[in-house]
Amino acid sequence: MSDFIIMSRLILFVLTIGFSLSMIIIIKNAKKGKKPFIRKINGLEAIDEAVGRATEMGRPVHFSPGIASLSEEQAAQSLAGLSVLGYVAKLTAKYDTTLITTIRIPEMLPIAEEVVKQSYVTEGKPDAYNPNNIRFLSNEQFAYAAGCLGIMTREKVATNIMMGAFWAESLIFAEGGFAAGSIQVAGTANYHQIPFFIAACDYTLIGEELFAAGAYLSEDPLLLGSIAVQDIGKALAIILIAIGSITTQFEWTVITDFISKYSAL
Amino acid sequence: MRREVPIIVTLIAGLLFLLDYFIKIPLISGIVGEFETWAIVISAFALGLGAANLFRIHLQKAIKKSEGWYNSVLLLVSMVVMAISGIGWTQTNSIYSYMFDNIFVPINGTMFALLAFYLASASYRAFRVRTPEATVLLVSAVIVMVGNAPVGRLIWEGFPGYSSWIMSVFNSAGMRGIIIGASLGAIVTSLRIIFGIDRSYFGGQ
Numbered sequence: 001m002s003d004f005i006i007m008s009r010l011i012l013f014v015l016t017i018g019f020s021l022s023m024i025i026i027i028k029n030a031k032k033g034k035k036p037f038i039r040k041i042n043g044l045e046a047i048d049e050a051v052g053r054a055t056e057m058g059r060p061v062h063f064s065p066g067i068a069s070l071s072e073e074q075a076a077q078s079l080a081g082l083s084v085l086g087y088v089a090k091l092t093a094k095y096d097t098t099l100i101t102t103i104r105i106p107e108m109l110p111i112a113e114e115v116v117k118q119s120y121v122t123e124g125k126p127d128a129y130n131p132n133n134i135r136f137l138s139n140e141q142f143a144y145a146a147g148c149l150g151i152m153t154r155e156k157v158a159t160n161i162m163m164g165a166f167w168a169e170s171l172i173f174a175e176g177g178f179a180a181g182s183i184q185v186a187g188t189a190n191y192h193q194i195p196f197f198i199a200a201c202d203y204t205l206i207g208e209e210l211f212a213a214g215a216y217l218s219e220d221p222l223l224l225g226s227i228a229v230q231d232i233g234k235a236l237a238i239i240l241i242a243i244g245s246i247t248t249q250f251e252w253t254v255i256t257d258f259i260s261k262y263s264a265l
Numbered sequence: 266m267r268r269e270v271p272i273i274v275t276l277i278a279g280l281l282f283l284l285d286y287f288i289k290i291p292l293i294s295g296i297v298g299e300f301e302t303w304a305i306v307i308s309a310f311a312l313g314l315g316a317a318n319l320f321r322i323h324l325q326k327a328i329k330k331s332e333g334w335y336n337s338v339l340l341l342v343s344m345v346v347m348a349i350s351g352i353g354w355t356q357t358n359s360i361y362s363y364m365f366d367n368i369f370v371p372i373n374g375t376m377f378a379l380l381a382f383y384l385a386s387a388s389y390r391a392f393r394v395r396t397p398e399a400t401v402l403l404v405s406a407v408i409v410m411v412g413n414a415p416v417g418r419l420i421w422e423g424f425p426g427y428s429s430w431i432m433s434v435f436n437s438a439g440m441r442g443i444i445i446g447a448s449l450g451a452i453v454t455s456l457r458i459i460f461g462i463d464r465s466y467f468g469g470q
Contacts, residue, residue: 189450
């Protein structure tokens with residue numbers, strides 16, 4: 001068995017299968033019309049208001065899907081950011097507002113173009129789609145940050161939306177947006193950057209809220225159903241934390257040793 | 266076909282990468298290794314696409330003499346000179362090295378250094394005592410900062426202890442909660458994409 005399965009990842013393997021099966025069951029229920037309850041996320045509710053403000057002011061909206069590539073651990077954040085981009089693009093298409101999307105990762109460029117273009121087509125305004133507003137700036141972190149700052153300042157963006165994985169440039173963006181007078185909505189799962197966004201932005205999506213964003217905004221029962229799987233995972237985490245706390249208190253390490261041995265990355 | 270092909274490719278690639286992470290099968294490891302090589306080639310082509318996008322947008326701006334057109338000209342000239350010197354005579358040639366070491370590196374460093382000023386202005390706004398939450402934030406931040414500075418111990422010996430207590434108890438607890446939630450979110454998002462439930466990455470068709 002150990003020749004076949006990597007034993008140090010056994011628990012992760014079982015959990016992945018468990019999550020997949022739970023997702024299939026929950027989605028089957030969602031297809032039958034059972035809509036799961038999702039709490040209100042203020043940051044996402046604010047996107048409509050933020051785009052509306054840009055429309056009223058006649059100034060553009062800036063969107064950044066973060067700086068993570070699609071071939072690294074943080075790729076899920078970039079994809080979550082693209083889900084929000086689709087929604088924002090639909091709003092800007094509807095209100096005839098300019099949407100400037102800045103890109104750092106080259107392979108994200110054609111995807112972002114497709115997402116925005118499709119949103120304009122869905123809203124019945126394919127002619128309003130301007131490929132010049134999807135801009136690759138640089139694959140260098142700070143050159144990209146400088147480019148974004150320049151766009152925010154020169155083009156006087158009224159709304160700055162940042163959804164994805166951000167590192168040291170997060171505060172540069174957020175303060176640049178603040179200086180340009182933008183209303184700012186940010187979301188990231190990079191926990192070390194969340195305090196900067198909270199300090200400098202009007203609304204911040206914290207961690208898991210970013211991953212729920214696409215489903216929340218689409219209101220698709222299938223996507224919303226999948227979020228319920230996160231709650232199952234959280235319940236499991238709470239149980240494990242409780243067991244770990246109690247057993248550690250009594251210096252009984254059998255369970256924690258088992259988890260350490262079979263859940264190494 | 267436009268809709269089905271990306272979903273099938275994503276499903277096959279996703280399942281293969283998942284299997285390779287958990288199970289030792291030489292055939293699957295070989296295929297995954299091959300996919301990783303393809304990813305590097307695709308990224309290289311995408312970089313060319315990105316450069317073309319940048320060139321096109323700024324060339325149009327320069328030709329139309331849009332507002333700030335001179336910035337676009339400067340960017341185009343810099344881009345062409347760096348590309349020709351780097352690709353034409355490799356990145357070790359003196360012209361490329363000179364520009365990289367004396368222009369690019371200092372500018373990059375300056376951008377990073379600007380963070381200190383942004384940090385100060387963002388902290389000023391966040392720490393203004395307007396709400397009970399902001400007050401808690403201010404008090405904790407002052408204790409942590411003073412506790413970590415050498416002068417903190419000179420003012421009062423208790424500062425470093427309280428500073429590490431805030432960091433290891435409150436901060437760690439909050440941080441771990443966020444990490445657990447975010448990790449679960451990333452797993453579920455990945456599964457949604459692998460199974461083709463979430464199609465937002467190609468326009469949500």
